[in-house]
Amino acid sequence: MSSDEVQPVNGPTRAWREPATLRWFGTAAILAIGLTAGGYLLGNGLLRAKDAERAVTVRGLAERDVTADLATWTIAYSASSSSLAEAQDKVRRDTQAIEGFFKDLGFPGEALQPTGANVASYTNEGVTTYTVRQRLALRSEDIARAQKAVARQFDLVGRGVFLEEGSGMSYTFTGLNDIKPDMVAEATKDARASAQQFAEDSGSGVGKIRDATQGYFTIEARDGEAGGWGMADSPYKKVRVVTTVSFSLD
Numbered sequence: 721m722s723s724d725e726v727q728p729v730n731g732p733t734r735a736w737r738e739p740a741t742l743r744w745f746g747t748a749a750i751l752a753i754g755l756t757a758g759g760y761l762l763g764n765g766l767l768r769a770k771d772a773e774r775a776v777t778v779r780g781l782a783e784r785d786v787t788a789d790l791a792t793w794t795i796a797y798s799a800s801s802s803s804l805a806e807a808q809d810k811v812r813r814d815t816q817a818i819e820g821f822f823k824d825l826g827f828p829g830e831a832l833q834p835t836g837a838n839v840a841s842y843t844n845e846g847v848t849t850y851t852v853r854q855r856l857a858l859r860s861e862d863i864a865r866a867q868k869a870v871a872r873q874f875d876l877v878g879r880g881v882f883l884e885e886g887s888g889m890s891y892t893f894t895g896l897n898d899i900k901p902d903m904v905a906e907a908t909k910d911a912r913a914s915a916q917q918f919a920e921d922s923g924s925g926v927g928k929i930r931d932a933t934q935g936y937f938t939i940e941a942r943d944g945e946a947g948g949w950g951m952a953d954s955p956y957k958k959v960r961v962v963t964t965v966s967f968s969l970d
Contacts, residue, residue: 732751745861774969775930776918780911781962782903785942788891788955791866793858794835796884804839807852811837817879818856822936825869838966853884861890863955893939904934911965919969927968935962 795818799810815834822832835857841850860866870889877883912926919926942956 750758752895764798774924774967776915776926776969777931777964777966778911778914778918779962779964780825780907780909780914782906782910782960784899784903784959786893786895786957786959788863788893788957789861790892790894791858791860791863791889791955792892793869793887793889795856795858795867795887796853797887798853798884800820800849800852802847802849804841804850804852805942807839811852811854814881815854818876821879822858822869823874825860825872826865827860827862827869832856832858838863850939866891867955872879886903888953890953891957893959896937896939899959900937903937903959904963907963908932908960908965911949911963912967915965915967925970927970929965930968931966935964936939937961 725968786882797811797814797818798924799807801807801810819829823829833856835855837854838851839850839852841848842951843849858869866889873883908929915926938960939957941954942958943954
């Protein structure tokens with residue numbers, strides 16, 4: 721055989737050079753690379769998910785005792801008579817007695833304002849009876865003086881005034897917005913203290929806040945007192961807020 725003759729390529733050496741074989745190897749290589757990258761990303765994602773699970777959600781409480789800064793007292797009274805003029809005259813005298821009562825206690829005249837009046841009548845066996853009702857409202861920021869008025873409210877009876885059911889002093893705290901930021905901070909601090917306890921039990925440390933929800937502020941009587949007929953609401957209040965905070969764990 722002449723040295724110029726080309727030897728034929730046989731067997732496996734020729735097979736891997738075939739176009740179909742080359743395409744198969746290329747596809748396999750791409751698939752292998754994809755599986756490797758996917759496995760890395762999946763493993764990394766599982767690690768991140770595991771880290772994301774390392775969190776604790778707790779609640780924080782803040783309470784503060786406050787004193788009301790607004791007193792309101794709606795005074796309802798009435799007079800009945802078979803003569804409308806007599807009923808009206810009795811209510812007029814009662815109004816003067818009530819105004820004198822608050823004046824004697826040192827309230828300014830504008831602290832007491834009329835809020836409504838009505839007249840009702842009914843007839844029984846041919847006799848018509850008229851009932852005239854009047855309402856006055858006291859509004860004052862002088863809490864101590866308001867308490868004194870409540871303590872002496874039955875002096876009005878001695879002046880001939882009969883208070884109807886529903887007449888009672890109500891105290892309101894209007895400075896909530898001024899203390900909200902500090903109370904939220906206190907509640908968050910309380911929540912972190914709780915989270916720290918959980919973290920110590922699990923051998924972890926408390927990280928940053930992941931999520932937080934502020935609850936509603938409530939204002940209630942400090943000692944559980946309630947208003948009612950012949951009684952007064954308490955000027956001593958308790959402000960309360962609960963926050964829910966999620967902390968990451970290191």
